[in-house]
Amino acid sequence: MTKNYDTSTDFPYLSDGDVYLDSACQSLRPKPVLDALNEYYTSYGSCGERVKYAWGVTVDEKVELTRQKILQYLKLRAKDYFVSFTLNTSYGINLILSQIRPDGIKKVMTSDIEHNSPFLATITFAQKHNLSREVMTRNDDGSINLDDYDFTGALVVVNSVSNIDGRELLNLDDLIKAVHRGGGIIIIDAAQAMAHMSTPLEKTEADAICFSAHKMYAPSLGVIVMRRDLLPRIETSFIGGGMVDDVTDEKNFILSADSPDHAYTKFEAGLQAWGEIIALGAAIEWLEKVKKSSRIEEYSERLYQILTDTPGINVVNHAPTPTISWYHDRIDAHLLSEALSDQGIMTRSGYFCCHYYLDKVKHYPPLVRMSLGLHNKSTDIDQIAAILIKLSC
Secondary structure: OOOOOOOOOOOOOOOOOOEEOEOOOOOOOOHHHHHHHHHHHHHOOOOOOOOOOHHHHHHHHHHHHHHHHHHHHOOOOOOOEEEEEEOOHHHHHHHHHOOEOOOOOOEEEEEOOOOHHHHHHHHHHHHHOOOEEEEEOEOOOOOEOHHHOOOOOEEEEEEOEOOOOOOEOOOHHHHHHHHHHOOOEEEEEOOOOOOOOOHHHOOOOOOEEEEEHHHOOOOOOEEEEEEHHHHHHEOOOOOOOOOEEEEOOOOOEEEHHHOHHHHHHHHOOOOOOHHHHHHHHHHHHHHHHHHHHOOHHHHHHHHHHHHHHOOOEEEOOOOOOOEEEEEEOOOOHHHHHHHHHHOOEEOEEEOOOOHHHHHHHOOOOOEEEEEOOOOOOHHHHHHHHHHHHHHOO
16 A cells, blocks of 8 residues: 555544544545635635636636546546536436436436435426336445346436445446437436545446535535536526526527536526635545545445444445444434444434435334544544444443
8 A cells, every 4th residue: 555645634623532434424624625715715715707807817717627627537528528516416416307308208217225315306307207217226236237127218317326335336337338228318426436436437428427525525515527418408497697698688598508618507507606616626636645545445344344243233234335334233323323422433323315225125223324534543443443342241
């Protein structure tokens, strides 16, 4: 392992004994990201896209650089894809589905381990357009048995990594090809993938990717990465400032997105979160440095082993990942999470917005979820192990 970046000073606000284990919901922000955000607000905190003065020019340059960094991170070409900014993953998925033309779409498909974001959005889309909806079964390794399904004319919305247990959609490329062979459209929920498991998304041919910057060490922000050839299928109905080049009367206006250089405006109504966008660019730079020397895989394996070896604990995962969920034979998950918090260990409890799968399919009780991040240290795992020993006493 190459050790060329030390994160020990990147999270100075973490006190000794604080063990944050909710990165699957919102990752912590390292100092370089906070510095970039603070620099925007204190040095050139102005509008972008609308002004000609120096501060605004700086904003435009840095925002455009973030768009480029996102495409470079995913190894995608700007001639094929564009980047738009939104509020979060849920917002991005809903924004696309609320405006995509249903022409040629024969059915809607998702999978059983989805977050409520795509699960509910696909229900709404199917009901709105009177289409059938099919819920595919994901295997224990996250894959889908593609031969079991007909993707002809399908609109498919699935995650590439589960927020329950970090399961990857191992045959993602094959799924994309199957959907496209059937003349369908596929949208990927990449919220859990972008920070630590983005490699399968590199050079993807998916029609759109939605993710949240706040799960990849950046401020709260959503991102849509969309194929340019999907644009004609989008019927813009959510419109505001920054999206039009001209308005001639109450019926006619010219969308900026009609220009290839401004396709991103298709989903960017009104003023954007300029500082947060710029800080996302800093987060990507930081991630690319840190991931080379990350020990998160080692910590994931160690935490998984500790949990599986602790009497009374039932681990939901079938393999170690940075996101591990479990329940106890005797102790309620919410009580456990509160008790762990008293010891400085911050976890999530409940169904993590995956009610269908966890409650209705698997009939699990509420779970405890521990999701690691690049801020975690070996001593964090030691602290968890020491506390869990008390559960078995």
